[in-house]
Amino acid sequence: MSDGGHRPGAVPGGPDPADPRWADPQGADRQWAQGPGAGAAPDPYRQGWSPQGQGTARYPAQHPAQPGSTQQYPAPHYPTPQYPTPQYPTEAYPAQAPQYGGGQPPAWGPPPGYGDGGAPRKKRRWPLITAIVAVVVLLAGGGLAAWTFLGGSGGTSSPNAAVTALAADLEGRDYLRAYSRIAPNEATLLTDLSSVLTTELQRLEVLRPDARADAGLDTVTFAGLRFDEAGAEQVRPNVTITKLVAGTITTTQDPASLPFTDSFKAKVYPNGAPPADVPETIDIAQVVREQGEPIRIATVQVGGEWYVSGLYTAADYALKDAVEPWPTTSIDARGATTAQDAVRDLVQAALDADVRRVVELTDPTEMAALHDAGPALVDGAAAAQPTGAKIVDLQTTETDVRGHTALSLASVTVDDGSGARVTVTRTGDCVTISGVEGAPPQLCANQLGSLVGAQVGTSPALQELTPRLATAVLDVKVVTSEDGGSWYVSPGQTVVQLYADLLGALQPGDLDALIAGN
Numbered sequence: 032m033s034d035g036g037h038r039p040g041a042v043p044g045g046p047d048p049a050d051p052r053w054a055d056p057q058g059a060d061r062q063w064a065q066g067p068g069a070g071a072a073p074d075p076y077r078q079g080w081s082p083q084g085q086g087t088a089r090y091p092a093q094h095p096a097q098p099g100s101t102q103q104y105p106a107p108h109y110p111t112p113q114y115p116t117p118q119y120p121t122e123a124y125p126a127q128a129p130q131y132g133g134g135q136p137p138a139w140g141p142p143p144g145y146g147d148g149g150a151p152r153k154k155r156r157w158p159l160i161t162a163i164v165a166v167v168v169l170l171a172g173g174g175l176a177a178w179t180f181l182g183g184s185g186g187t188s189s190p191n192a193a194v195t196a197l198a199a200d201l202e203g204r205d206y207l208r209a210y211s212r213i214a215p216n217e218a219t220l221l222t223d224l225s226s227v228l229t230t231e232l233q234r235l236e237v238l239r240p241d242a243r244a245d246a247g248l249d250t251v252t253f254a255g256l257r258f259d260e261a262g263a264e265q266v267r268p269n270v271t272i273t274k275l276v277a278g279t280i281t282t283t284q285d286p287a288s289l290p291f292t293d294s295f296k297a298k299v300y301p302n303g304a305p306p307a308d309v310p311e312t313i314d315i316a317q318v319v320r321e322q323g324e325p326i327r328i329a330t331v332q333v334g335g336e337w338y339v340s341g342l343y344t345a346a347d348y349a350l351k352d353a354v355e356p357w358p359t360t361s362i363d364a365r366g367a368t369t370a371q372d373a374v375r376d377l378v379q380a381a382l383d384a385d386v387r388r389v390v391e392l393t394d395p396t397e398m399a400a401l402h403d404a405g406p407a408l409v410d411g412a413a414a415a416q417p418t419g420a421k422i423v424d425l426q427t428t429e430t431d432v433r434g435h436t437a438l439s440l441a442s443v444t445v446d447d448g449s450g451a452r453v454t455v456t457r458t459g460d461c462v463t464i465s466g467v468e469g470a471p472p473q474l475c476a477n478q479l480g481s482l483v484g485a486q487v488g489t490s491p492a493l494q495e496l497t498p499r500l501a502t503a504v505l506d507v508k509v510v511t512s513e514d515g516g517s518w519y520v521s522p523g524q525t526v527v528q529l530y531a532d533l534l535g536a537l538q539p540g541d542l543d544a545l546i547a548g549n
Contacts, residue, residue, distance in 0.1 A: 185211025186336025190271035191260045193330045193337040198256035198278070214331050214338040216396055220523045223433060227527055231534035235542060237295050250288060252281040256315070259325060266357040267403060269332040270343055274325035277316045284308040295542070327351070331399075346400040355407050362387060362405035364395035366517025370436045373518040374509050375425045382422070384415035394512050394521040419448025430508065432528050435521060437508035460502050476501040496541055503536035 185208060187193045193212060200209035210218065232238045256278035264272045286304035289296075296304065319325055329343035350357060365388075367373040373392055380388035390398075390405040401408075423446050427438035442456040453466040461475035477498045510524035 186333060186338050187212075188337070190263055190265075190273055190330040190337050191258060193339055194258050194273045194275070194328055195256075197339050198253065198258070201253040202256065212339050214333055214340045214342075216333075216399075217341060220397070220527070223524070224527050224530065227531045228534070231531065231537075234539065235534070235537055236292050236539045237542060239290050239292050250283050250285055252279075254279045254281070262325065266347065270340075270357070270403070271330050271337075272347055273328050273330055275315060275328055276319055276325045279312050279314055281310050281312040283310045298542075340400075342400040343403075346404045350404060350407060353407070353411070358404060358406035360406055361403045362390045362401075362409070364393075364402065364514070364517070364519065365391040366514065366519045367392065368518070370429070370438060370511040370513075370518045371425065371427050373511050373520050374427065374438055375422055377520050378425075379422050382420045383417045384412065385417075386412040386415070392520055394519045394523075395514060397512070397521050397523050421446045421448070423452060432508065432510055432524070432531075435510045435512055435524055436518075437510045437528060439506055439508045457505065460505065462505065476505060496537070499536040499538075500533065503532045506532055508532065 185196070187196050197209055197212040200206070200212065213221070229238065233240055257276055259274040259276045262274040262276075266272055285307040286300065287307070291299065315326065327344065327347055329340045329347050330337050331340040331343050332338075347357070367376050377389055377392040380386075380392065386409045387405070390401055390408065393401055395402055423444040425443050426441040428441050430437050430439070440455070440457050442454065444452055444454040446452050451466060453464070456463045456465075460477075461473050463473050464470045465472075508525070508528050510521045510528055511518050512521045512524070513519075
């Protein structure tokens with residue numbers, strides 16, 4: 032297969048990054064979140080994997096061709112959609128281990144009672160797959176340390192060995208080793224997300240500069256995790272679904288373990304931090320009995336070794352819910368000649384309801400699961416109708432983001448299909464719109480901020496913040512990657528950069544002021 036062919040392969044969240052979504056093949060409203068998600072997607076397939084993962088890492092190995100096909104299934108590189116992505120203020124705040132020393136990763140939980148006036152939070156039962164990988168996802172900041180400390184891969188020789196090794200690591204609290212069980216490309220993306228969140232939350236004086244990376248690791252306990260090895264399903268040459276049938280997961284929220292700054296704690300807990308919650312235990316065997324089937328956890332083969340994969344797990348459940356089997360073919364990667372062409376072609380494909388072309392233009396390593404499950408997505412969108420709109424001209428501004436080329440809008444001209452043309456041009460903090468009857472000649476960030484502020488609240492802090500957030504939205508970047516001379520859009524890295532840009536619009540004290548204004 033040539034370099035331009037399909038190379039499947041990434042980033043808790045969770046949480047809920049605003050990522051590209053995979054529509055349900057049956058047209059239902061279920062979606063496959065890709066996740067922030069959810070961190071870095073190194074450019075694929077050249078050198079051996081680099082722990083720094085700044086867009087230069089490669090995976091050399093390729094999976095054997097599927098019988099009767101010329102396709103190959105190389106190392107996946109993707110973001111994780113089912114993971115609980117830390118989000119302020121209701122999710123966890125991960126840390127980058129090297130900043131704190133000791134090579135220990137973070138595992139901090141959300142502040143109990145936050146945002147509800149200190150009232151006890153209702154117990155919630157996370158989906159089991161999320162609970163199983165929650166601690167591992169929060170270890171993302173320790174990914175670089177894990178690879179350095181362990182001297183390389185945590186892959187195993189079989190799918191069952193991958194999940195049982197992960198279970199043993201979690202039960203034994205060997206979190207560095209547990210982190211290494213995640214598919215390498217996915218782990219790299221999560222590490223980038225963790226790094227961005229940590230850097231910004233420390234700048235905003237939410238996290239202490241000396242925050243201990245191992246704070247809160249004891250808040251989740253795994254015991255007796257057991258898999259039905261005989262029930263495993265090989266759904267693709269490089270993907271096997273394992274079946275979790277027993278074990279327990281016990282969680283305890285302990286505010287004292289959260290490494291917030293004193294000033295932020297005073298705002299979050301004005302009456303003092305509450306005591307630790309009563310532990311809550313999920314009995315997996317009971318859940319399996321209630322739902323009538325085991326918990327499905329996907330494993331993926333990378334460079335001849337097997338890893339646990341969040342993205343393939345999400346794709347598997349989406350196909351299962353849609354009563355669709357895994358496709359036996361994949362959508363080959365077919366990029367563009369430049370980064371700007373990749374963005375333009377993908378947007379045009381979306382306007383044309385050309386789902387296959389949209390998939391072709393996504394990073395083949397980061398979005399391997401999308402390429403592999405893509406034929407089902409194309410079949411499900413067969414009835415979609417083109418808009419008729421055409422991009423006449425697109426101009427962008429390039430910046431470097433973690434070793435990737437990121438593009439922000441300079442100007443775009445679109446033909447609406449009837450011959451009328453609309454042009455939007457970015458100038459500083461303003462956009463000029465022409466060709467739309469009744470539209471203001473120019474719209475600036477302060478005007479957008481006022482419009483938004485009028486809808487969401489009247490507190491002085493919010494009114495002062497919204498123009499800066501509007502500017503961040505105008506600055507939104509689409510991150511691209513290059514593979515074998517072709518350019519692709521990187522959804523996972525785009526989500527990570529969105530977090531960086533939105534948090535970057537905040538200033539120290541903004542969060543405190545917003546909390547105080549509620």
